[in-house]
Amino acid sequence: MLDQAEGYVTADGRKIGGVVMEMKNITLRFGGVEAIKDISFDIREGEIRAIIGPNGAGKSSMLNVISGFYIPQVGQVFYKGAPRPPMKPFEVARQGIARTFQNIALFEGMTVLDNVMTGRLTHMKTGLWGQAIWKGKAEAEETANREVAERIIDFLEIQAIRKTPVARLPYGLKKRVELARALAAEPSLLLLDEPMAGMNVEEKEDMSRFILDVNDEFGTTIALIEHDMGVVMDLSDRVVVMDYGKKIGDGSPDEVRNNQDVIDAYLGVSHD
Amino acid sequence: MVKSPEGANGLVSVPALLHRNAKEFGSAPAYREKEFGIWQSWTWAETLEEVEALALGLIDLGVQPGDHIAVIGRNRPYLYWSMMAAQMAGAIPVPLYQDAAAEEMAYTLDHSGARFVIAGDQEQVDKVIEVQAQLPGFEQMIYLDPRGLRKYDHSKLHQYSHVQDAGRAKRDELAPEMARRIAALDYDSTCVMLYTSGTTGKPKGVVLSNRNVIETSKSSSEFDGLRQSDDILAYLPMAWVGDFIFSVGQALWSGFCTNCPESADTMHVDLREIGPTYYFAPPRVFEGQLTNVMIRMEDAGAFKQKMFHYFMDHARKVGPAILDGKSVGLVDRLKYSLGELMVYGPLKNTLGFSRVRVGYTAGEAIGPEIFDFYRSLGINLKQLYGQTEATVFITAQPDGEVRSDTVGVKCPGVELKIEPNGEVFYRSPGVFVEYYKNAESTADTKDAEGWVATGDAGFIEEDTGHLRIIDRAKDVGQMASGALFAPKYVENKLKFFPNILEAVVFGNGRDECTAFINIDLTAVGNWAERNNIAYASYQELAGHPQVLATITDHVEEVNRSVAEDEMLSGCQVHRFVVLHKELDADDGELTRTRKVRRRIIEEKYADIITALYDGSSEVSTVTEVTYEDGRKGSISATLEIRSAVTSAVAQKMAAE
Numbered sequence: 010m011l012d013q014a015e016g017y018v019t020a021d022g023r024k025i026g027g028v029v030m031e032m033k034n035i036t037l038r039f040g041g042v043e044a045i046k047d048i049s050f051d052i053r054e055g056e057i058r059a060i061i062g063p064n065g066a067g068k069s070s071m072l073n074v075i076s077g078f079y080i081p082q083v084g085q086v087f088y089k090g091a092p093r094p095p096m097k098p099f100e101v102a103r104q105g106i107a108r109t110f111q112n113i114a115l116f117e118g119m120t121v122l123d124n125v126m127t128g129r130l131t132h133m134k135t136g137l138w139g140q141a142i143w144k145g146k147a148e149a150e151e152t153a154n155r156e157v158a159e160r161i162i163d164f165l166e167i168q169a170i171r172k173t174p175v176a177r178l179p180y181g182l183k184k185r186v187e188l189a190r191a192l193a194a195e196p197s198l199l200l201l202d203e204p205m206a207g208m209n210v211e212e213k214e215d216m217s218r219f220i221l222d223v224n225d226e227f228g229t230t231i232a233l234i235e236h237d238m239g240v241v242m243d244l245s246d247r248v249v250v251m252d253y254g255k256k257i258g259d260g261s262p263d264e265v266r267n268n269q270d271v272i273d274a275y276l277g278v279s280h281d
Numbered sequence: 282m283v284k285s286p287e288g289a290n291g292l293v294s295v296p297a298l299l300h301r302n303a304k305e306f307g308s309a310p311a312y313r314e315k316e317f318g319i320w321q322s323w324t325w326a327e328t329l330e331e332v333e334a335l336a337l338g339l340i341d342l343g344v345q346p347g348d349h350i351a352v353i354g355r356n357r358p359y360l361y362w363s364m365m366a367a368q369m370a371g372a373i374p375v376p377l378y379q380d381a382a383a384e385e386m387a388y389t390l391d392h393s394g395a396r397f398v399i400a401g402d403q404e405q406v407d408k409v410i411e412v413q414a415q416l417p418g419f420e421q422m423i424y425l426d427p428r429g430l431r432k433y434d435h436s437k438l439h440q441y442s443h444v445q446d447a448g449r450a451k452r453d454e455l456a457p458e459m460a461r462r463i464a465a466l467d468y469d470s471t472c473v474m475l476y477t478s479g480t481t482g483k484p485k486g487v488v489l490s491n492r493n494v495i496e497t498s499k500s501s502s503e504f505d506g507l508r509q510s511d512d513i514l515a516y517l518p519m520a521w522v523g524d525f526i527f528s529v530g531q532a533l534w535s536g537f538c539t540n541c542p543e544s545a546d547t548m549h550v551d552l553r554e555i556g557p558t559y560y561f562a563p564p565r566v567f568e569g570q571l572t573n574v575m576i577r578m579e580d581a582g583a584f585k586q587k588m589f590h591y592f593m594d595h596a597r598k599v600g601p602a603i604l605d606g607k608s609v610g611l612v613d614r615l616k617y618s619l620g621e622l623m624v625y626g627p628l629k630n631t632l633g634f635s636r637v638r639v640g641y642t643a644g645e646a647i648g649p650e651i652f653d654f655y656r657s658l659g660i661n662l663k664q665l666y667g668q669t670e671a672t673v674f675i676t677a678q679p680d681g682e683v684r685s686d687t688v689g690v691k692c693p694g695v696e697l698k699i700e701p702n703g704e705v706f707y708r709s710p711g712v713f714v715e716y717y718k719n720a721e722s723t724a725d726t727k728d729a730e731g732w733v734a735t736g737d738a739g740f741i742e743e744d745t746g747h748l749r750i751i752d753r754a755k756d757v758g759q760m761a762s763g764a765l766f767a768p769k770y771v772e773n774k775l776k777f778f779p780n781i782l783e784a785v786v787f788g789n790g791r792d793e794c795t796a797f798i799n800i801d802l803t804a805v806g807n808w809a810e811r812n813n814i815a816y817a818s819y820q821e822l823a824g825h826p827q828v829l830a831t832i833t834d835h836v837e838e839v840n841r842s843v844a845e846d847e848m849l850s851g852c853q854v855h856r857f858v859v860l861h862k863e864l865d866a867d868d869g870e871l872t873r874t875r876k877v878r879r880r881i882i883e884e885k886y887a888d889i890i891t892a893l894y895d896g897s898s899e900v901s902t903v904t905e906v907t908y909e910d911g912r913k914g915s916i917s918a919t920l921e922i923r924s925a926v927t928s929a930v931a932q933k934m935a936a937e
Contacts, residue, residue: 162317166544169546
């Protein structure tokens with residue numbers, strides 16, 4: 010079913026489109042260490058795709074390959090059908106890919122609003138001079154971008170901290186601000202690196218809700234890495250399971266849950 | 282009561298008032314709401330258009346005259362319009378508490394027989410869907426915020442703006458029907474139905490007529506000289522009668538502007554931005570703000586602290602007198618002006634009270650020092666006494682006669698009487714029509730002559746005519762010695778300490794009084810931080826020996842003050858515990874308006890009460906708690922029972 014080029018329909022009736030990004034036989038080495046060994050999978054338009062695995066399985070490395078930050082030694086990444094050349098981070102952003110980080114990477118001294126506005130950077134066209142004079146086009150542009158930022162602030166329910174410097178916020182809210190900044194770029198593909206790490210149950214529930222709403226409301230394709238199996242199984246449409254750099258499972262949450270290799274990886278068996 | 286078809290100035294219904302405002306103050310702002318970081322505003326003329334469009338849409342959906350339409354959500358202009366639109370369609374709006382759990386909502390929705398529900402967002406829609414099987418009368422739901430609702434089955438679900446669009450499209454066709462329904466409304470038709478918060482038993486649906494709402498709005502607006510140019514901030518639950526009267530009744534009568542905050546969390550920022558001229562808050566809000574100010578002053582530099590305290594001392598001395606227009610010496614006045622420039626002005630601005638002309642507090646007793654603090658700054662804070670059944674107003678304090686220990690004189694048109702047992706009765710044009718589908722309770726509460734029992738015990742001061750409330754009439758009891766037992770009186774004194782959030786005093790029919798105490802996490806937590814006291818949880822902080830010592834001091838101080846009043850000196854607290862969890866409405870321990878539910882607490886914590894009376898020095902207990910999403914868990918704790926020194930007077934009396 011998953012091999013069809015046209016996509017599929019999820020249990021809750023969402024239509025998942027064609028392949029947006031395809032990883033073909035990816036191998037990534039750091040010196041002698043093989044972080045990723047010959048992995049292939051794809052991400053389809055409109056789906057929530059999870060990458061899971063025990064500690065050190067190579068999940069974050071995989072996400073960095075997807076985001077273009079790491080260049081695999083072997084294999085090819087196809088984005089929207091075309092093989093992707095090595096790119097600078099801003100070029101990746103311009104392609105419509107945004108991400109959040111496992112260890113929050115916000116501008117701590119700036120307000121929430123300013124942080125979210127930085128996410129709009131790729132949408133700003135006026136140059137340095139125009140911005141400095143701030144008349145006409147630059148002003149209109151800022152207004153338009155602020156409007157997008159405000160809609161996202163409203164969407165993620167962080168109005169109350171709009172003018173609060175990020176450094177003063179608790180961890181759970183910082184995670185949400187990071188998501189807001191990523192969303193401000195209006196990405197077509199959103200990469201989330203452990204969006205729920207270190208959160209309590211209530212914060213996790215909120216975050217899950219937001220992730221589902223983002224996918225539902227903006228139709229954003231989401232690829233996420235997560236530790237918490239319960240959350241992943243509830244959220245995602247398809248799951249890739251990694252262990253020691255290898256792909257040991259790929260499919261719907263149910264298929265993955267019943268996969269013996271996955272059970273072994275999580276419950277622990279001796280690796281020969 | 283003479284029933285006249287003519288209302289005040291011929292305005293007999295909410296739609297009639299709205300039409301008048303659209304005509305007379307068409308271009309003045311009627312509603313504002315902060316959304317996407319900007320204050321959006323609607324004039325009275327625009328409001329009329331929006332309301333009419335929705336009313337037409339409702340008629341198009343099949344709303345019939347006399348239907349109940351439940352309105353659930355936070356304060357938003359659209360939901361206020363929903364209530365007015367319901368009235369234009371001949372239906373009766375029933376605002377419900379938005380933070381109620383689904384089962385609580387099921388009762389009111391079923392009892393009111395609401396055919397239609399207008400819900401604010403997905404959360405409210407989900408709750409109604411969850412219980413809809415129990416609601417035979419329910420037919421259709423309209424929602425405001427479409428977020429997350431795209432995939433829902435829309436056979437019974439409509440988006441607010443789409444209903445309005447449908448109404449606009451069929452204006453020509455349906456307008457005559459709407460006009461006919463508005464014309465059919467008279468002074469005695471039902472204006473709104475509001476559920477009481479249910480301090481005792483199930484909530485009751487209080488039916489208020491146009492007469493109740495309009496007469497009360499008119500006389501209270503005149504009492505305080507409310508103007509068309511006034512601004513209020515609507516942030517208290519829409520299901521509460523006060524919000525309905527302030528944000529709908531008085532707003533329509535006076536034509537002033539109702540401002541809705543962006544979200545519940547941004548209320549304080551929005552308050553500052555709007556700077557309302559007419560403001561209502563329950564005592565706990567004023568308390569919280571004062572606590573915050575004091576905490577922040579502790580962190581200020583030495584010079585600022587000194588200046589703050591110097592001028593605040595002066596304000597306490599002369600501020601209230603200046604506010605009341607009494608004569609104050611020139612030097613004191615000049616010093617007060619300087620204080621206004623240096624301290625009071627900036628402080629009021631920070632609190633959002635720069636423009637407050639009329640401020641009210643009610644619902645609970647307010648601590649004298651809190652009350653005086655605000656008044657000394659020049660904020661005209663007053664107290665009123667009222668209830669849903671009276672369409673709010675029973676008594677209020679006129680300008681110039683404001684004191685912290687009374688609730689004021691009777692409002693225009695209100696009659697008062699005190700029964701021998703101390704219970705306060707009133708009669709007024711605002712007296713409710715009936716409890717919906719509950720003739721028995723109606724008859725219990727309201728007698729044939731229209732006198733209504735308040736359920737509160739109090740007395741009227743001979744010389745001033747001010748009413749003073751002691752306690753709930755049913756809570757006033759006797760101790761084993763025969764002495765008067767008025768728990769609320771003592772609890773209020775305890776709660777006036779910033780460290781104490783909530784207190785429950787027991788002692789009816791017993792030899793001595795005991796108490797449960799909840800610490801205020803903000804105040805105590807801050808104290809702990811400043812004194813380098815580490816704590817991992819509320820429970821740990823509440824059980825900290827130093828916290829217990831401080832609370833013991835507070836209790837003993839209250840005992841001393843209670844002992845001064847001969848009638849109530851038996852109510853001194855002998856033993857108490859600091860509870861390991863906050864009393865919470867989700868656990869049924871408080872009502873949604875945060876009033877203590879004594880009986881439930883007595884049952885739930887029976888083991889602790891036993892320990893308070895059997896002389897043990899600690900008690901182990903397991904308490905069930907309900908999380909916000911309705912799941913249950915439990916907390917176990919060992920609580921230390923403390924004894925407090927009671928004052929000599931009481932001991933002497935007890936010995937006699």
